Amino acid sequence: MSDAAPVDSDADTHWMRVALDLAAAAGAAGEVPVGAVVVRDGIALGHGRNSPIAACDATAHAEIVAIRAACAAVGNYRLPGATLYCTLEPCAMCAGAIGHARIARVIYGADDFRAGAAHSIFAVFDEPRLNHRVAHRGGVLADESADLLRRFFRARRASAG
Numbered sequence: 001m002s003d004a005a006p007v008d009s010d011a012d013t014h015w016m017r018v019a020l021d022l023a024a025a026a027g028a029a030g031e032v033p034v035g036a037v038v039v040r041d042g043i044a045l046g047h048g049r050n051s052p053i054a055a056c057d058a059t060a061h062a063e064i065v066a067i068r069a070a071c072a073a074v075g076n077y078r079l080p081g082a083t084l085y086c087t088l089e090p091c092a093m094c095a096g097a098i099g100h101a102r103i104a105r106v107i108y109g110a111d112d113f114r115a116g117a118a119h120s121i122f123a124v125f126d127e128p129r130l131n132h133r134v135a136h137r138g139g140v141l142a143d144e145s146a147d148l149l150r151r152f153f154r155a156r157r158a159s160a161g
Contacts, residue, residue: 005083005105005135012107015039015085016141019109020148022049022062023087027152029054034149036062036086038070038079038103045082046070062086063094067101078102087145089116089138095124099132106136109145 015037022035026049038046048065052058063086071077083105084098090106095117098106106125108118117124118136125134 005107005137007137011039011042012085012137012140015044015083016087016107016109016145018044018047019062019085019087020141020144022047023145023148026050026062027148032149033152034062034086034088036066036084038066038082038084040070040079040082045073045079059093061091061094062088063090064097067097067103071101080104083107085140087141087148088112089118089120091115092117092122092124095122095134098134099124099130102132103134106134107140108136108138109140109142110149111138111142 018037019035023033026035027033031050031053034050036048037044046066046069048062048069050062051065052060063084070079079101082103084103085107087109089108089112090098111120113120118138125136
């Protein structure tokens with residue numbers, strides 16, 4: 001990662017735990033368990049959890065929901081100086097929204113080898129042709145994030161079969 005996010009272990013762990021709680025709530029509601037929170041100056045500006053099924057909205061990913069809430073909270077579509085914590089590596093749609101919102105940092109848990117756009121499949125945040133760089137770091141509470149996803153899909157397969 002050419003734009004590795006600075007490490008703030010205590011804060012990063014705290015906010016990732018908040019995102020994990022949101023992910024668990026999404027899973028309990030039957031949605032893929034992904035959670036996100038936008039933070040600036042130690043204050044949560046917006047929370048989100050996956051809700052595309054309930055919202056009948058393909059764009060209702062946890063990151064998008066959290067960004068929308070944060071923008072509404074501050075009355076601006078830009079979030080300079082903010083950090084977005086999410087339990088799963090953002091997809092291309094979410095990475096684009098993160099850049100457009102001018103979020104400074106993204107800290108995520110598990111890698112997403114099917115749709116990840118931070119480094120697994122794409123490297124949107126490192127793309128030199130884009131006009132905004134987003135510092136990013138994955139692997140924060142990655143085991144907990146991945147385990148939540150594994151348990152959700154294992155239960156879904158068991159109930160389907």
